[in-house]
Amino acid sequence: MRKIDDILESVVVAAIVLVLVHTFTDDLSILAGWAVGTRRWIIWTGLGFDLFFTVEFFTRLYAAIGRHEGAVYFFRERGWIDFLASIPLLLLNSFPNTMALLAGAGLVTGVGSFLNVLKVIKAVRIARILRLLRVIKLFRGIRYARSPMAQRHLATIITISVTVLVAWTICASVMESTGVLPGLEAPFTTGQAARIKSITTGDGSLAAVTQRAAEIAALDVSILAVRSENGPTLWSRFDSAYYEERFLPGDYGYHVENGIEIFTDERPTAQASAREALIFFVAVLLTVLGFLFFYAPRFALGISDPVSIMKRGMAEKDYNLEVRIPPDRSEDDVFELAELYNRVFLPLKDRQGSGSHESQSALSIDDVRDLVEKE
């Protein structure tokens, strides 16, 4: 049973590594303008990962509830990270994206209410940042230190750092989209909205709308197509085949006003957003790696290693190594304690042990049982 648990945990760790690679690739594909076919696979894979982690979350929760430890799992064992990095992503990101793909919410050819899914996709794009919380899960899954204290201490620091970074980024994005904190996109969006209004207001005849669309589209390359609501296409920059080859849901915007549908090219803003996401991804990764490779060794050197040596010295009769005290850290509390251990405890232990030849044996009961089993 234990072996099966270990295998499953290894599978989860492997899935986390893969999903982080996937997150990076997803943003990179948008930024680099990869082929639609490849990006379509990336969207499907994203759904697969989010489904996997949703199942993982419910399995862990169910098992914890079965042990009457549901709250312990959710709050103390960081089940909330499992939750945030699975269900919201599934509902707000992968599911709408794949629904749009399935429904054929293609530019110009897309019909009906499915085109409204595009608005959802854009609004919750920020939810993708939640994927970075999986870095914490990855960290949790890897046993990098022998000391549970060091493991827990670093897990806490990394959880706080990554969560604060992610939470603040989501807040900033919300403030940006509500206009409290206007972003670089704001002038572009405002200008685009004004031009859309110019097309949809005025003479409502199809000929006049077509005329206005052609004139304004000549000035604004982000206008891709204009269509009468549920009616014929009035003006289009490219033919349908071109759109199908180069656009996916999220690459274009959909606006309806006065019975006129306007499709806009959102790839530049999507690329800007992907670039920001990549920068953020790398920042989070570097933060975690910084803790792992710079802070963890310092923590081990300064706290967990001396504590571990003193613990062994007190528990094992034959373990008499002193704690090495770095001269520049001799005033740290732990090393002051270690100094007392070296100077007072070990000599006393030596005297106490010198009364007899008896020592704790290096043999254990298990060693002997193993011998008999091998006989």
Added chain:
Amino acid sequence: METRTDQIERFAARLLETPGLRQLPGLQKEEQALQFLKTNGARIQPVFASLGLDVTRGWKEPAAIIARAVRLVVDKLLDKELAAIVGSRCTLSFFPGVAGGRQPPSRWREELLALVKRIAAHPVARGMLSGALAAVESDLTDRYIPEAWERKKYVYGEITRVQRLNLPSAELAELVRFILLVRSAPYLHVTPGSTAPNENGPGTLQEPFLQKILPHVCSLVPSLPGSLVQMAMRSTLAFPAQIEATARIAAVLALRGRTLVPGLIVDRGADTPDKSWLNVARRNARWHGLDSRLLDELYTISAENGW
């Protein structure tokens, strides 16, 4: 057809080769195994039973049978160890330097080997031999004495000016090795179960006792000078008695040998084994009857060399 005795002996041999004991010298293996049987005998009764031993009257009898088998196996190991040490490692190269230029007598190897075997066969002396033998096998003498010689400080001064020995460091290391092998001989005269003289703490032997038993010990190695045997025996006296520097060094190394684990992997953040041990030993120098200035110098050597 394997008899029960063979089975027990095979079990004892395998017990001594378990990963926890494999790297230790024979006598330390024995100490650890016997200690294990003493403290865990009751818990391993099913093991005794599986070896065909009668456990209906408790665990002590079967444990004693296993303990005897362990000693038998260790005796065989010891025979090889001692033959290798006395037969090839020891050369008595110092002999001309301490015997007015005379070469070592022809029978010295047989006599020395017989003495050490006799020590190993005596219950009390065997326990005392353990640390000394570990020190010899780990070449502690060859590590520390040349270093101390180079430094020309306390150890050098004590040997050349006080003890008035004029030997090169390699021969001096050989002399200390000889002392280590012979120093447990006085314990041949200690009855098992009597107030145990203990080299790990106070209660070391007294000068008059050594004087009394010296003729007998010398008779066991008749071709070696009595002064040399006496020097080795005086290594069991507690400092600050008048003890030769070489004997004081041997006393420190023998005590070090008791807790020596060859190939020990030092935990991250811990000090090296010799440095740790010597630092504790110099704080307990008076308790153990050791020369604290000698320990200070050996501590410095171990710290400088990362031992």
